[in-house]
Amino acid sequence: MPNQISPIDRPTILVIGASGLLGRAVAASLFREPSLTLLATIRHPQGAGAKLLALPPENIAELDVLDEPALERLFETCRPAAVVICAAERRPDVCERDPAAARAINVAAPARIGALAARFGAWTLGISTDYVFDGNAAPYGEDATPNPLNIYGRTKLEGEAALLAASPLSCVLRLPLLFGPIADWSESAVTSLVPAVVASARPGADAVGMDAWAIRYPTWTPDVAQVIRDLTLRHLAGKSVTGIRHWSSEEPMTKYDIAQRIAAALGIDASLAPITQPTDATPRPYDCHLDAARVRALGIDYATPFDTALRTVLRDAPQAR
Template sequence: MRKILITGANGLLGQKIVNQLESKGQDYIATGRGENRNPNCPPEKYHSLDITLEDEVESSFQKLQPTHVINTAAMTNVDACEDDVEGCELLNVKAVEILWKAAKKIGAHLQLLSTDFVFDGKQGNYKETDEPNPLSVYGQSKLDAEHILTQDENTNWSIVRTIIILGKTPGMSRSNILLWAKGALEKGDALTIVDDQFRAPTWADDLAWACLRIVELDKKGIYHICGPETLSILEIVHRVGKYYDLNTQLIQPIKSSSLNQKAKRPPKTGFDLSKAKNELGYNPKTLEQILERL
């Protein structure tokens, strides 16, 4: 019998994974820092867990005995990672080391969520086998975490790389581009949006489905999971405006270089989804299909 432990269960992806497990009636343990913020997660299924504390992780795994661990917890604010390299290292790398060590002791599979930011964005449409070359502290931290798994002779792991996660859950700690763009356009704000960064926005429910599908099929290795279209950030905002029939006249295109962002972003990512489609039956939603469901 599978028993799946989710870290970062209060986050957008964590809540979506918990909701899908709950609706399937599967055995799981939701964990996170602090209180349970997901109204769909029964209190008895939630455990407070700090994944940066080795003894706490070790004793929790020994007691709860999960067969699979899905690690969605991470420091994902790319500019904040540049300011707090130690904090980024602790949550994105050291914690993965701790989780992997504890998972191996009980023979559990560890699934790590990673990012398109492990690539430099020179070519886009990346395959799982393409050579990473991160440009930021955040991207490097995620690649370092991947190496903990890929360089171990124990292969009981999977890595899911993804791009801009979109969706809505109760008690969200941060917004995402769809909700932000809709809100700003409704208020009639003048917006300056970059037209030289290209991403494939991903519906959180699709990503949660893929994470669980990998577990259900006992797959191992690296999987690229994202939306089906690679669009400029400018086009994403324009399409949100068009979908809700909002005035897009106040949107001005700008170049990334004018933003003075602390972290360097890859100009163009997007993934080749062939492996995910062939092996998992992955069929992601387009931007308009996501907006329909929001």
């Protein structure tokens, strides 16, 4: 059906950090929504992630989220009705090595964006993580007490508080391990296992150890993007969407389980060895399952089966072409 809403009348949704794993999916979902106008920001136009962002040039703006004057100019120019913050440092090991840089993007940036959004009357959705919990008392509702084990979890928890304090029209969506269409294998902790799984199937290869201790709930980014779209539309319809919300798939698995499913999807006989004790240099929680009942009670529910989504990723990955 043709779009009957004038572009002048369509609210602008600003997606900050649209070239990343989640940002691309969110931007694509909002761009398809005929009642909205999308503006998606990218930091490196020539980056692999940006090149996968299939949007017209007029829907893309170059932005370093840490550049405060540029951020303010962008808000002045586009005057968004809603903002989705996908820019983040989400690699725990990187956060441990450079806590100051992690805090700059995970804490200070959401605070600035929230303050600008409040000035312009825009609703803001910030993305957080299940790593705000210690993993000892799953499932976790929104009112559960956080206890992050690493700097990544701590900076994301601080970022939640900073955003919610900066704007009364803000919402935090906590998410688990994400996977989706990728720019390269390393972009997700799911697909980052592919090279090792493939290597283990070569003749004479040694078995590859895989974590069989920590439980994860890998969640498909296009599903998350539809959740974010629905929450955005709910706000624009005058229904309150503030505070903390949780979203997660309901398929528990360890990295060892994921590796076995990758091997099955590729049709290879991988040599994998389960590691039943935590070995990561950066502390990670055991089971941070997020209880998403509160969002599902709104009639929002998307659940692409893991194996179905995995086959899509493996088929479409740039390295597979």
